[in-house]
Amino acid sequence: MLVYGDVQTACSASALRSAILDRLRQVRDAEAGVQRHSDLVSLFIEAGALLGELIDRKEVDDLDQESFMAMEALTRLARCVDASWQANYTAAGDLEAVADALASLEVTGSIHRKPPEGYAFYAVYPETYAEAARQSGLSAATRVIGIRSIGTTLAAMVSAGLGADAPMTVRPRGHPFDRRVEVSAGLTDHLLAGDPPAFAVVDEGPGLSGSSFVSVADWLVAHGVTRGRIHLFPSHLNNPGAQCSPLRLRRWREAPKHFMPLDTRRITEWVEDAVGPLTAPLHEISGGGWRELARSTAPAAPSGEKRKFLATTRSGRWFVKFAGLGRVAETKLALAKTLDHGGFGIRTVGMRHGFIIQPWLDAPNLLDMPVPTRERVPSLAAYLALRSTLAAPPDAGADFDQLREMAVYNTGQALGEDAAGTMDRMLAAAPAKPRARVYVDARLHSWEWLVLDGRLVKTDAIDHCQGHDFIGAQPIAWDIAGAIVEHDLDAGEFIAAIASGMADAGEVEVYIGCYLAFQLGTWTMSNGAASPMPARYADKLRKFLNT
Secondary structure (H helix, E strand, O other): OOOOOOEEEEEEEHHHHHHHHHHHHHHHHOOOOOHHHHHHHHHHHHHHHHHHHOOOOOOOOOOOHHHHHHHHHHHHHHHHHHHHOOOOOOOOOOOOHHHHHHHHHOOOOEEOOOHHHHHHOOOOOHHHHHHHHHOOOOOOEEEEEEOOOOOOHHHHHHHHHHHOOOOEEEEEEEEOOOOEEEEEEEHHHHHHHOOOOOEEEEEOOOOOOHHHHHHHHHHHHHOOHHHHHEEEEOOOOOOOOOOOOOOHHHHHHHOOOOOOEEEEEEEHHHHHHHHEEEOOOOOOOOOHHHHHHHHOOOOOOHHHHOOOOEEEEEEEEEEEOOOOOHHHHHHHHHHHHHHHHOOOOOOEEEEEEEEEEEEOOOOOOOOOOOHHHHHHHHHHHHHHHHHOOOOOOOOOOOHHHHHHHHHHHHHHHHOOHHHHHHHHHHHHOOOOOOOOOOOOOOOOHHHHEEHHHHHEEOOOOOOOHHHOOOOOOOOOOOHHHHHHHHHOOHHHHHHHHHHOOOOOHHHHHHHHHHHHHHHHHHHHHHHOOOHHHHHHHHHHHHHHHHO
């Protein structure tokens, strides 16, 4: 099924560097505290994305002055992040030196930005890599190798934690489940020079196959490094997934690994900074745990959920959810405030270094306490009218050709080639006049609406337009289609009820087909084809296609 992907947006490399330098000056002059630290980490992530993209321009990883200087600058910034973290946000290191190092780099052309998965979705905190490095027992003579892309910044943090030289980075290439390392002779000599006592291989993951980590380890072994000297720095200690070969799995298990989880005491401090002292320990409700707390029958897809907590203070209970680090978190916070101001969102108390904090609303949802359709439609229409004003960049999501490819493929996988052919014919023509993209909700399911004091309140409203799938921002017709599907609305009547000019019937029809195919793929990937949710969407898709 076609579901996952990264939304990329193009930008000028020099303009991004200028923006980073401007914000660096703002952070330098800001008041000490967790907000300054969060802004510093955001800058670090942005700088890593910029410098990693510049290094990635080479077809083969090589040793060159530009890459060396880029990693030196990034490691200087990593040391500032680590200094702030260790000093409980009261120090920020030598930011002037960082600014000078970044300003000296030759930065030209354009790059494509995408949210680093671990920072945006999976609560990977770069600071924990420096902590893991300090606890590893490795010396400052360790040679650090980052695996691009996110391994660019993570390796810089390991170097900062060890007090080691700036790392070099590689990008294993080939099939995602069978990566191979290709580097120049010059970079090979540099990485192996001096016969280091240990090598630190750094990345997020492992993922489904573990092939990126193992490919770098195998490359080192092939060049005379004994396996006992190769240390892995992952984002968790679980084994790789189902696509890992027995040989890779054995090598993964045998390798020395260093990992440090984010201490919940830090999260507690951040929450207390926003809402006051807690009267009980943070209660984790990730992976579907919130459903029991909310007494909800909503279906679960735990693997796709963000990390969540319930916090309790004398003034009430609070919902604490990971929203992301860096630019993605800033966008989500702005969305949350706009929705709250518009009367549909939940009041946001604050964002503290990646976690958004809102009141816990003890109210039933529409799945558990249905409201008649005629009473839902005005709220749905008003909500979509508000979402239609949330302008997004024109390249912040899949274009219609990508949606069509996904819809045809997913339909064929679930319903067979005849159904796929029918879908292809129905989507043969893109909308005549593509609408502007907006930050759609993309999660209009009935259990995402709370019934509170006679009105509907939208929950989970800021994540799915910036999720770990390729849909991203879309014309508002995507959400209109979602509302029709999820609330079993009559398409003609609902389109007539919404604000004039948002979409027309023909446009919405093609998005309904794409929406159904995407939801079918999403729930199949998360819950398995035999579970109730994929069956629900498969049935709706058959009816849509008249097959």
